[in-house]
Amino acid sequence: MSKKIIPPPNGLTDTFIKNLKPQDKPYNISDRGCKGLRLNVSKAGAKTFLSTIYVNGQRKIFTIGHYPDTGLSDARAKLGVMRSQAKNGRLETDKKRKSKEL
Numbered sequence: 511m512s513k514k515i516i517p518p519p520n521g522l523t524d525t526f527i528k529n530l531k532p533q534d535k536p537y538n539i540s541d542r543g544c545k546g547l548r549l550n551v552s553k554a555g556a557k558t559f560l561s562t563i564y565v566n567g568q569r570k571i572f573t574i575g576h577y578p579d580t581g582l583s584d585a586r587a588k589l590g591v592m593r594s595q596a597k598n599g600r601l602e603t604d605k606k607r608k609s610k611e612l
Contacts (some may be wrong), residue, residue, distance in 0.1 A: 521541050522541045527549060532591070539551070559574040559580060560574065563592060
């Protein structure tokens, strides 16, 4: 049975992320410190930063990076760049780009 994990009230921290353990199902933790950023923890324990961004009126899910290769502050910064690019109509949405880090 999966236990409910409550993120810190001021947003994710590196210590909190390091201490997350895999469960019987993958789960997401929202970052209260950066709207739209979430961390997915797989059944195997892999941790991936994700975000949903609307591009040309369509909802797209982007992989921002894998923890710890992409740190929390890097993920927040990359999300800011992605939002700016989407707002200016320059965010690339092809599958090749989605799987890569920015």
